[in-house]
Amino acid sequence: MSVKVEVIESKATVSNKPLILEGFPDTGLVGMIATSHLVNSLNFEQVGHIESTYFPPMITVHEGEMYEPVGIFYRNNVYVVTSELPIPMSGVYPIIRELVKWMKSKDPAMILSLGGIPEPERIKLDDPTVFAIPNGEEAAEVLKNLKGPEMLKEGFLVGPKAMLLKESKRIGAPALGLFSQAYYKYPDPGAAAKILTVLSVFEGTKVDVTPLIESAEQLRVQYRDIMRRTEEEMSNMEKSREMEVPGLLV
Amino acid sequence: MRDDEFTDEVQRLEKRMKRMSEEVTRRIKEFESSSGILEPLSEVSERAEEVVVSVDMPGVSKEDVVLQATESRIYVDAECKKGICLRGTRGHNRVFKRYRKAISLPSLVDPDKAKASVRHGVLEIRLPKRKGGVKIQID
Numbered sequence: 297m298s299v300k301v302e303v304i305e306s307k308a309t310v311s312n313k314p315l316i317l318e319g320f321p322d323t324g325l326v327g328m329i330a331t332s333h334l335v336n337s338l339n340f341e342q343v344g345h346i347e348s349t350y351f352p353p354m355i356t357v358h359e360g361e362m363y364e365p366v367g368i369f370y371r372n373n374v375y376v377v378t379s380e381l382p383i384p385m386s387g388v389y390p391i392i393r394e395l396v397k398w399m400k401s402k403d404p405a406m407i408l409s410l411g412g413i414p415e416p417e418r419i420k421l422d423d424p425t426v427f428a429i430p431n432g433e434e435a436a437e438v439l440k441n442l443k444g445p446e447m448l449k450e451g452f453l454v455g456p457k458a459m460l461l462k463e464s465k466r467i468g469a470p471a472l473g474l475f476s477q478a479y480y481k482y483p484d485p486g487a488a489a490k491i492l493t494v495l496s497v498f499e500g501t502k503v504d505v506t507p508l509i510e511s512a513e514q515l516r517v518q519y520r521d522i523m524r525r526t527e528e529e530m531s532n533m534e535k536s537r538e539m540e541v542p543g544l545l546v
Numbered sequence: 547m548r549d550d551e552f553t554d555e556v557q558r559l560e561k562r563m564k565r566m567s568e569e570v571t572r573r574i575k576e577f578e579s580s581s582g583i584l585e586p587l588s589e590v591s592e593r594a595e596e597v598v599v600s601v602d603m604p605g606v607s608k609e610d611v612v613l614q615a616t617e618s619r620i621y622v623d624a625e626c627k628k629g630i631c632l633r634g635t636r637g638h639n640r641v642f643k644r645y646r647k648a649i650s651l652p653s654l655v656d657p658d659k660a661k662a663s664v665r666h667g668v669l670e671i672r673l674p675k676r677k678g679g680v681k682i683q684i685d
Binding site: 479482520521524 | 567575584587600604632633642666667668
């Protein structure tokens with residue numbers, strides 16, 4: 297079977313220097329929970345999806361309607377790429393390359409990669425910190441206007457989000473990674489709410505996080521299965537390296 | 547062993563592990579569905595002097611947890627009084643009111659000296675490792 301990755305746009309959209317958010321599942325499912333809340337609360341419309349032989353052959357059914365498990369949504373000059381499925385290790389390079397190529401074709405004002413960063417003492421934190429990784433000067437300028445995030449000065453980032461920042465830099469698309477301190481293996485709606493609070497400075501991503509906080513217990517249980525499968529892929533990628541300190545650049 | 551034989555062997559192992567993982571997931575779902583008891587997510591980390599176990603049990607407070615430990619395993623049983631309603635796969639919602647899990651520990655511990663706390667539905671247990679062995683003289 298030949299391997300395939302394709303970004304398919306099923307509905308035409310007209311955008312001008314849009315924001316593009318990415319929320320693939322990883323640490324604490326932070327990006328996935330944040331983008332899912334955004335898409336559902338603001339009634340984003342599904343306008344495309346990623347088709348790939350790296351993903352299991354499946355569809356999502358919700359309230360009798362069929363959805364793609366790796367969807368692209370659009371509303372008010374904002375695209376959101378979100379997924380029920382973690383990207384398997386073998387698919388990270390080809391899927392992210394294809395996705396970033398598509399993102400660049402939209403001439404984005406900024407690509408925002410949303411996720412969690414594992415914090416062993418998360419249980420003690422009421423207000424997790426959001427760390428930022430800009431992929432260049434343009435993203436660093438945007439970061440200056442955000443309230444809250446701290447620049448990640450040292451550390452590793454592992455997985456699809458690392459690849460997204462690297463690949464977007466390579467092809468000249470501005471991207472900013474925003475990662476909230478989160479539980480490594482538990483779905484973390486509190487960390488997702490913190491990321492969304494940071495994004496409230498952008499008109500198209502302003503959303504009330506109260507319902508997300510109120511339903512946190514429910515979501516933590518509901519997302520256990522996705523977390524289990526995501527954790528398997530995180531192990532394959534040596535994701536726990538994010539808790540280590542780099543040694544080469546001293 | 548030739549390169550292609552090695553690659554085949556690795557692929558066979560990967561498939562076998564995947565099948566086992568799928569089997570475990572299926573059994574967990576069958577158990578939860580038939581018993582009404584949820585298997586919570588958990589994490590075990592081994593440190594120099596202690597083993598730290600955490601268990602994610604949304605909706606649970608410390609009064610609801612029954613915790614037992616031996617030198618090599620812990621058993622968690624907790625009631626979630628308010629109940630957690632989960633969307634079912636065929637449109638049948640179901641309310642779960644209990645978590646239960648047995649967790650194997652990576653080292654022998656001293657269960658009498660264990661300490662536990664619950665915060666925001668996350669149970670954390672710190673179990674000091676059992677001291678033992680003999681001192682070896684270095685020549």
